[in-house]
Amino acid sequence: MLTLALLSVALVASPSDSVIRRGDAVPAGKATPLASVLASPTRYLETPVLIEGVIVKNCTSKGCWMQVAPAKDAPGVRVTFKDYKFFIPLNSAGKKFRAIGITTMKVHSAKDTQHLVDEGATLKRNSDGTSTEIGFEAAGVEIF
Numbered sequence: 001m002l003t004l005a006l007l008s009v010a011l012v013a014s015p016s017d018s019v020i021r022r023g024d025a026v027p028a029g030k031a032t033p034l035a036s037v038l039a040s041p042t043r044y045l046e047t048p049v050l051i052e053g054v055i056v057k058n059c060t061s062k063g064c065w066m067q068v069a070p071a072k073d074a075p076g077v078r079v080t081f082k083d084y085k086f087f088i089p090l091n092s093a094g095k096k097f098r099a100i101g102i103t104t105m106k107v108h109s110a111k112d113t114q115h116l117v118d119e120g121a122t123l124k125r126n127s128d129g130t131s132t133e134i135g136f137e138a139a140g141v142e143i144f
Contacts, residue, residue: 022086024140026098034070037103041134044103052098057120063087067122068097078121079136092143101138108133
């Protein structure tokens, strides 16, 4: 009975908006606007950058990527996780995030493009079915 009472108190006392952390620690500080990253992606290919915004979509199979933007209806990027080391909850869409990582540019084969679209990713296809994607490889993520 005492255990049940303590568990009830712990559940009531714990905040419902706690931060979910995955990967490396995300530093405090001002984030680089995603619009700046999208406007000049090559500037951020080698140097880690802190970004933040809202998770618009995420992989619904494993939580192995998330589509993020500065705001719900704004253009954004698909975020993958460095070395496939961590995943995010499958119900992350609609939540805010902060991430540290590098910008990526990758050409996906037509088959990989279709696979990503089938999982819910938003990609602009090239005329041959491939896609060139400006993305983000996160070493660490906070979701709140």
